Amino acid sequence: MARRTENKHGSTADEFDLLAVIRQQLPSNTIPDSGVCVGIGDDCAVLQPAAGQKLVVSSDTLNAGVHFFPSDPPEAIGHKALAVNLSDLAACGATPRWASLNLSMPTADRHWLQRFMQAFLKLASTHNTRLIGGDTTAGALSISVTVMGFSPRPLLRSGAKDGDLLAVSGHIGSAAFALKHRHHPAGWALSRALQWPQPRLDISQAIAPFAHAAIDISDGLLADARHLCQASGLSAHIALEKIPVHPLVKQHDPHWPELVLAGGDDYQLLFTCASKDRHLLPADCQVIGHLQQSRQPPQVQVCHHGEPLHLPTDGFRHFS
Ligand SMILES: [Mg+2]
Structure with a gap:
């Protein structure tokens, strides 16, 4: 009307x-x-x-x-x-x-x-x-x-297999950093990640033939990893030091792990593939961990140089 x-x-x-x-x-x-x-x-x-x-x-x-x-x-x-x-x-x-x-x-x-x-x-x-x-x-x-x-064969959150590698594209945490530090030159420098995110269709096309499961990181790496784990019935082990983070984020924010793990708005891809296909990963992707079956309900564990991190239970939640 x-x-x-x-x-x-x-x-x-x-x-x-x-x-x-x-x-x-x-x-x-x-x-x-x-x-x-x-x-x-x-x-x-x-x-x-x-x-x-x-x-x-x-x-x-x-x-x-x-x-x-x-x-x-x-x-x-x-x-x-x-x-x-x-x-x-x-x-x-x-x-x-x-x-x-x-x-x-x-x-x-x-x-x-x-x-x-x-x-x-x-x-x-x-x-x-x-x-x-x-x-x-x-x-x-x-x-x-x-x-x-x-x-012809949509990639789903539920397709991950026991022993899969877990990988991400691009840098993680830049958008959350730009939002938090929007009044600081370092924040302005990364503002494109927040305001002009580029959908990773390039990565998607490259990994579609061999990836088992994928999700885009909108709610935060941790929350979206949990979504993937729950859908696949597997637990994830992530090494914080392997997550690609822009140097400005680490330089200017002592709380960078929180931005990287829970920040959200990254619109990078988080995906899994067999370890034998590691050599097929596009240049802009990094292996950050792996998936395995566990006796407990699916969960995401993050370690920093081998030391387990204490994690908040959630990333960004709508309506919170
Ligand atoms: Mg999504």
Whole structure:
């Protein structure tokens, strides 16, 4: 339902104006083999799934004040809204194809929306992802994105095997460091990790043929390792000193292990593979531990140079 709203410049616009802003920015040339029979403009999108592939779907919502600061640049918010969703497809070893966008805005601010869409569509284009529909509505600033992709054999959290190596991509803890130290030059230096996370579809494609299980690190390394362990029914042993951490994080924060283990917002991949496949790991990945069966319920143990660490029970929890 279209509803009239007033923006901060005093002009009025409604849902149809906002949709026009979005449609103006959509690439005019159709991407060949996009699988889109009918895109934005009708009551429904009509999509043609690829033969022999499984459809992989994920959805995530970003709320102002919870997942980003309302004062963040609209480009960063637009990028992150899609990036965190593409990260879930990366975790499943899927190739992105389509996205839909539901946007709630307090005012019909065309300028904000233009800047938001520019970054959203730039990232979409980088990963051959077509925006196929969605909705705009008046309300608190909130962005909900659904992404769809394909994989012949989706990678799941539950696929880990006894004796698997546990590995991560990239650096861990940089986003949490940037958030905690956002008023310090060292924090600014790593702010891209927080505001412009890059979904690791490159890693995902490289490990899909041999990895057994994967998850993207959004809640924090420890919490997401626990999710993977619980789904696979195995326990993990992690060596803190093997986790790749940016030098600035270690230099500037004596509590860096907490940022690395519980910080979250990394959007790197945590995955498992057989030790015989260790030589297949991409250059940007590090083995940080292994998985094994245990008599107790699945748990994650972290040691620092052989000494067990006392760990908090959880990473970042929504609604806490
Ligand atoms: Mg995830």
